[in-house]
Amino acid sequence: MDQALALEIMMAGESILLTGPAGSGKTYVLAEFIKLAKRDGRTVAVTATTGLAASHLNGSTIHSWSGIGIADELPQDFVRNLSKSRHDIIVKTDVLIIDEISMLHDYRLDMVDEAARLVRKSAEPFGGIQVILCGDFFQLPPVSRSDQRGGGFVVDSQAWKALDPVICRLSEQHRQDDETFLTVLNALRAGEIRRGHAETLLDRMDVPLEGAVTELHTTNVDVDRINESQLAKIPGEEQSYQMTTTGKANYVESLKRSCLAPEILTLKIGALVMCIKNAQDRKYVNGSLGVVTDFETLTGYPTVQLRNGRTITMLPDSWELRDGDKKRASLTQLPLRLAWAITVHKSQGMTLDAARIDLRRAFVPGMGYVALSRVRSLAALSLVGINKMALTVSPEALAMDGVLAAKGEADAVRFGHLAEAAAARKNAPEKPAKSSNWSGKLEGMRATYPNAFKPWPITDDDKLRELFEGGTGLKDLSAALGRQPGSITARLKKHFGEGVEVAR
Secondary structure, eight states, rough: OOOHHHHHHHHHOOOOEEEEESSSHHHHHHHHHHHHHHHHTOEEEESSSSSSHHHHTTEHHHHHHHTTTTTTOTTTTTTEEEEEEEEEEHHSSSEEEEEEEGOHHHHHHHHHHHHHHHHTTTTTTTGGGGGEEEEEEEETOOOTTTTTTOOOOOSHHHHHHHOOOOEEEEEOSSOOOOOOHHHHHHHOOOOOOOHHHHHHHHHBBTOOSSSEEEEESSSSHHHHHHHHHHHHHHHOOOEEEEEEEEOOOOHHHHHHOSSSOOSEEEEOOOOOOESSSTTTTTTTTTTTTEEEEOOOOOOOEEEEEESSOOOOOOOEEEEEEETTTTEEEEEEEOOOEOOOOEEEEHTOOOOBEEEEEETTTOOOHHHHHHHHTTTTSSSGEEEEEEESHHHHHHHHHHHHHHHHHHHHHHHHHHGGGGHHHHHHHHHSSOOOOOOOOOHHHHHHHHHHHHTTOOOHHHHHHHHHHHHHHHTTTTHHHHHHHHHOOEEEEEEEEHHOTTOOOOOO
């Protein structure tokens, strides 16, 4: 099924499983649907099984949205103990999206279904909510802790059987452009790795790659060690950028844990960096690699030469933690992180320009497939090492793939009447993105506020606290520090909490 037909089926109100190989465009279709559904006035709850996946979509975890938390079963007094705000969010939801569905246990999907039915007082699956499940079962599977109830994929749940979702199995490839590499990845998905496939991968062992290259490792400890040591090797002064946040402390902490943006980003000229968001103007994507070449005189922001040759000045971007239509927290930081190394788990959803991949410690089926499928071609891949586990996929995923493929083909025929509408939407002219002259706007702001959008040094923070505690009002604080009133207010909230009141 192509992306356009899948989008049209979703817009028609059907509950679906949006699936397909890595690089088939699942995240793109999901983002398009969210935008169109909200435009049509639907209340869309965007969730994922992990905080990291949720942060890519400015959503929350499914455990938080549903109120099930980390429990292994729904308590008898679930509805009575549910907060009014949580109750109202579930009641008002028209569409529930659950991304990275491969990592959700079957019994947890049953718990979400039961919670929605009880709260909405409806016997329909998920209380009548349109449900969009998204993910690839060949990627990371559900993982159970030793003290946790065991379970399998969501296809084994009662909720799946009751929902009977339309299978939208995307077949187009939008990442890999190397037929030999695709053959290896497809063989890995099919559990049919032969000697020739393995030899093709082993031929990439320790192959040197030109330009900016990031390493993929299976553990956080290796990643942190590599990034810190590589930055320390570069001579020259450091430039640091402090994250700013809004929202209650618990929500802010949850968003920080879920986001790839560091609380303090420390860079030097020559640092290898990775973009961690898709740019609205499409100048870079999540996973684009580059090197810091300078720091802009006017703003102090880094100039980055991307691997594709484009040079851009990186500006702050924002991430949000949304709960239904409610914004619980937000953070603002440069959409960059050090990129000498990253974990396989955190690379999920990225397209990397080039990578050195260490799979000697792969410990779950699908981990090798996730890592290898981040790059576009064999020419962009260098292997540090690989173990037997890295060449395996879940036997359960393999068994269900044939069933999903057959149902997907039947559903594509069943909804074939939507193909014309899908083609019309696909071919509709795209509205041009609004251009923004950032330098011009910044120059205008600094005519009034000389320090607008500059990092906050410790001396300015000390001065702000001293003046505020002495009774200085917002207007005078703004004048004294040369910053916009909104920036002053946000900084005071950081120091004194969300409830801080500032005299005008």
